[in-house]
Amino acid sequence: MDQITHKFIQVNGLNLHVAEAGSESSPPVIFLHGFPEIWYSWRHQMLAVANAGFRAIAPDFRGYGMSDAPPEPEKACFADLVDDTASILDSLNISSKAFVVAKDFGGWVAYGFALLHPEKVAGIVTSNVLFMPPGAFTDHFVFPEGFYVSRWQKPGRAEADFGRFDVKTVVRKIYIMFCGSEMPIAGENEEIMDLVKPSAPLPSWMTEEDIATYGTLYEKNGFRTALQVPYRNMHMAGSEIQDPKIEVPTLVIFGEKDYVMKIPGMEDYIRSGGVKKYVPNHETVYVPEGSHFLQEQFPDHVNQLITGFLNRNKHVAVV
Template structure:
């Protein structure tokens, strides 16, 4: 971990925390985290990518980790994170196209970035999410009332639920919950945090030290901006673009045991290969035992997939 450096960069009026590894003259790879993650969730990939001859850049989104929260967290939205990504690359004086590696809702940022700033994107790798044109499949994906996404859209109930525990415990519970293969759905009189019992163990690939680091880094901002931008706006970046197309080469890595595979309509969309209408240069790879945290669960396998993709498309990043 001492090969990873840390700095703060002012982006759109906020100081964003950025972790980096590798030479500044190497092709850039920017890593975009999901929830409840931060830059640290990419620790295995950053070192592997840097060793392979690329420059790894992993920011904490605004309101996450050590980055500043926006002055009005209640107005935070995913499009802010897209513009922050573009401005961050500019602040780092990166003139070449960059590869974007993203997970979970970070994938929405990656695809929005490719739509709004195509001249900056050399290629995209996403874990656990693939491109879906905004609004086109809204009727296909119906969430039950007790599904965590539905519940976390309700500020008062969610903040009361989270507020019963310290930050570290909340992160621990979410990690354990999201590792399951079933959709996390609470009963009418049950809270989301209560889906995970206090005695529930961490997955074998995560340590107590990892959870302590996540907890410590979430203490600065808590979950207010994270929940607002991710779950309470649900506005897909780039939705204003008619007939959206992503021309950059794209790789999607999916865990076959990820609970998201059981979201109504998701498997049908994936199996139909409809995504190629919008992302012509698209490839999907399935990880048989993969859960929602592929890059931490199977870091070596994910690293191999990422580095092979980067090497195949390295020429695209050259100015």
């Protein structure tokens, strides 16, 4: 971890925290986290890509970790995160195209960034999410009322649920819950946090020290912005583009035990290859025992997939 440095960059009126590893002269790779993650969730990948000859850049999104929260978190949106990503690269004086590696809702930022700033993107790697423009996901479904996304979309419900515990306990419960292979759904008179019993163990690949680090990083901002983006504003930046196409090479890594695969219609869309209509240069790799947290669960395997992709396509990053 001593290879990773930290700085704050003034971006769009906010001080955003950025972790870095590798030489400034190397091809850039920007890592975009999901929830309940933070820059720290990319620690294994940052060191791997830096040792492979790339420059790793991992920001905390606005309102997450050590980055400032926006003045009005309830108005935060995906377009803000896309703008911040572009501004971070500009502030670091990066003139070459960058690779974008993203997890969970960070993938929505990555795809929006590629649509709105194609001149800045050399390639995309996402974990557990693939490109889904409006109309692509045609299976019309309604989430159960007790599904965690449905509950967290309601102002006040999640705040009251989370407020019964300290920040570290909330992060711990969410990590354990999201490691499951079934969709997290609470009963009518049950709260989402109650789905994880106090005695439930951490996954084998996560330590108490890791959870303590996450808890500390979430203490500054809590979950106010995190509940807004992604759960209460799901409008993807770039969705207004007609006939959207992402031309750069794209790799999607999916865990076959990820609960996301159980969302109605999702697995059919993933395995059908329909995404190639929008992303012609697309490849999907499946990890048989992979959960929602592939990059932490199987870091060596994910590192190999990412560095292999970067090395195959690093010529695209040259200006």
